[in-house]
Amino acid sequence: MHAGGGDELAAALGHRRGSREYRGVLAGLFFAGVATFAQLYSPQAVLPQISAELSVDAASAALVVSSSTIGLAAGVIPWSLASDRIGRVRAMGIAVIAATTFGMLVPFAPSFGLLLAGRVVEGIALGGVPAIAIAYLSEEVHPESSARAAGTYVAGTSVGGLLGRIVAGPLAELVGWRLAVLAVAVLCAGAAVCFLRLVPASRRFVPHAGGARGVGRLVARHVRSPRLLAIYAQGLLLMGGFVALYNYLGFRLAGPGFRLPPSLASLVFLAYLAGTWASAQAGALASRAGRLPVLVASAALMGLGVALTIADALVPVLVGLVVATVGFFGAHGVASGWSGQAAETGKAQSSALYTLAYYGGSSLFGWLGGIFFARDGWSGTATMVLALVLAAILVALVALRSRRATSRVR
Numbered sequence: 517m518h519a520g521g522g523d524e525l526a527a528a529l530g531h532r533r534g535s536r537e538y539r540g541v542l543a544g545l546f547f548a549g550v551a552t553f554a555q556l557y558s559p560q561a562v563l564p565q566i567s568a569e570l571s572v573d574a575a576s577a578a579l580v581v582s583s584s585t586i587g588l589a590a591g592v593i594p595w596s597l598a599s600d601r602i603g604r605v606r607a608m609g610i611a612v613i614a615a616t617t618f619g620m621l622v623p624f625a626p627s628f629g630l631l632l633a634g635r636v637v638e639g640i641a642l643g644g645v646p647a648i649a650i651a652y653l654s655e656e657v658h659p660e661s662s663a664r665a666a667g668t669y670v671a672g673t674s675v676g677g678l679l680g681r682i683v684a685g686p687l688a689e690l691v692g693w694r695l696a697v698l699a700v701a702v703l704c705a706g707a708a709v710c711f712l713r714l715v716p717a718s719r720r721f722v723p724h725a726g727g728a729r730g731v732g733r734l735v736a737r738h739v740r741s742p743r744l745l746a747i748y749a750q751g752l753l754l755m756g757g758f759v760a761l762y763n764y765l766g767f768r769l770a771g772p773g774f775r776l777p778p779s780l781a782s783l784v785f786l787a788y789l790a791g792t793w794a795s796a797q798a799g800a801l802a803s804r805a806g807r808l809p810v811l812v813a814s815a816a817l818m819g820l821g822v823a824l825t826i827a828d829a830l831v832p833v834l835v836g837l838v839v840a841t842v843g844f845f846g847a848h849g850v851a852s853g854w855s856g857q858a859a860e861t862g863k864a865q866s867s868a869l870y871t872l873a874y875y876g877g878s879s880l881f882g883w884l885g886g887i888f889f890a891r892d893g894w895s896g897t898a899t900m901v902l903a904l905v906l907a908a909i910l911v912a913l914v915a916l917r918s919r920r921a922t923s924r925v926r
Contacts, residue, residue: 538661540715542669545711546671547672548649548672548715550707552676553674553677555615555642555701556584558681558684560763560766561680563581563767564767564781565688565692570631573890574886575883576886578763581882584639585879587642588646589872590643591643592871593869593872595647595648598644605716611645611648612704612708612711613708615644615704616705619701621634647868647871651866651868654867655718659857666849666853667797668795668796669852670796670852670853674788676707680703685785688778734861739869744866744869750811752873754844754851755844755875756878756881757904761822761825763882765833765894766782769833773828787837791844794814794841794846798846808912808916811912816909818839818842822905823898823902825837825894852867
C-alpha cells in the first residue's frame with residue numbers, strides 16, 4: 517500500500533502497485549480487454565469456414581477481421597475526444613456496451629457486404645477501450661508502476677483475443693460459424709459487466725472540451741515528434757505482421773501438407789497464453805532495463821519465430837508461432853505504454869494515435885498478407901512479415917536511441 521498521505525498522495529501521484537485501487541484498475545481493464553478483443557478477433561478462427569460458406573477467397577475472408585480493425589482505427593480519435601469531455605471510465609463503459617450489442621447482431625448479416633459493414637460499425641464501438649485505456653492508466657497509476665501496469669493490461673487483451681478464437685473455432689464445427697461468433701459476444705457481455713463493476717472511477721482526470729480544433733493541435737504536435745512517430749510505427753509494423761501471421765496460418769494448416777481439421781487448427785491460438793505472460797514480463801523488465809532494449813529484443817524474437825514457421829514440419833511451425841507471439845506481445849506491451857508516457861500533453865490523443873497506427877497496420881497488412889499467400893504461399897506471407905519486423909527494429913534503433921528514451925522507466 518502507498519504510505520504517507522494516503523488518499524491525498526494517491527490523488528497527487530496515482531495508484532501505486534500493491535494498492536487496492538491499483539488492483540482494481542488492472543482487474544477492470546483486464547475484463548475490458550476480454551470484452552473488446554474476444555469479439556474483435558473471434559472471426560479469425562473461422563476464416564476458412566467463412567471462405568467456404570460465402571464463396572470468397574482467403575484475402576476476402578480476412579476482410580471480416582480487417583473491416584472491424586478499420587472501424588476501430590477510425591474510432592480512436594473521436595473516442596479520445598469523447599473521453600476528454602465525459603471521462604475515461606464512462607466513455608469506455610459506453611464503448612463496451614455498444615460493441616457487445618453489435619456483436620450479437622452482426623453474425624446474422626444476410627450477405628457478405630452487410631457482414632463487412634456491420635463489422636466496421638462494431639469496430640468503431642470497440643475502439644473506445646484501446647483508445648482510452650492507456651491514457652487512463654497514465655493518469656491513474658503512479659509513474660513508477662506505469663510500464664508494469666501497461667504490460668499487464670496488454671496481457672488481458674491477449675487473453676481476450678485467445679478466448680474469442682478458441683471458443684469460436686471448435687464451436688463452429690458443431691453449430692456453424694455464425695452461432696460460434698454469437699457465443700463469443702455473449703461471453704463478452706459478461707466481461708463487460710465485470711469491467712463496469714470493478715474499474716475504479718477516475719481521480720486525476722480533469723475534463724476539458726477543447727473540441728476538434730484543440731485535438732487537432734495536439735495530434736499535429738504529436739505527429740511532428742520523431743520519437744512519438746517511431747513509437748507509433750512499432751504498432752503499425754509489428755501488429756500488421758502479427759495479424760497476417762494468424763490470419764493465414766489457419767489456411768496453411770488446413771491445406772496440403774498438414775490437413776488439420778478446423779477444431780484442431782484453432783488450437784494454435786493457445787500460443788496467445790505465451791503472449792499473456794510475455795506482455796506482463798516485458799513491462800516489468802522495461803521498468804528495470806529500459807524500454808528500448810526490451811522493445812528491440814522482443815521484435816527480434818518475433819522475427820525469429822516467424823522464420824521458424826517457414827519449415828514444412830508441424831513442430832517447428834508451432835514452436836515458431838509461440839516464439840513470434842512472445843516477441844510480439846513483449847514489444848507491444850512496451851510500445852503501447854510508451855505512447856502515453858512519452859507525450860508531455862495530450863496523453864489520450866497520443867495513445868489514440870498509437871492505436872490508430874496499430875489497427876491501421878492490422879487492416880492493411882492483415883489483408884495484404886493474403887495477396888502474398890495467394891501468389892507465393894506461406895513463404896510469401898512470412899517474408900512480408902519478416903520485412904515488417906526488420907523495418908520496426910531499424911526505426912526504433914534510429915529514432916528512439918537517446919538518453920531519455922533508453923533510460924530506465926522512473
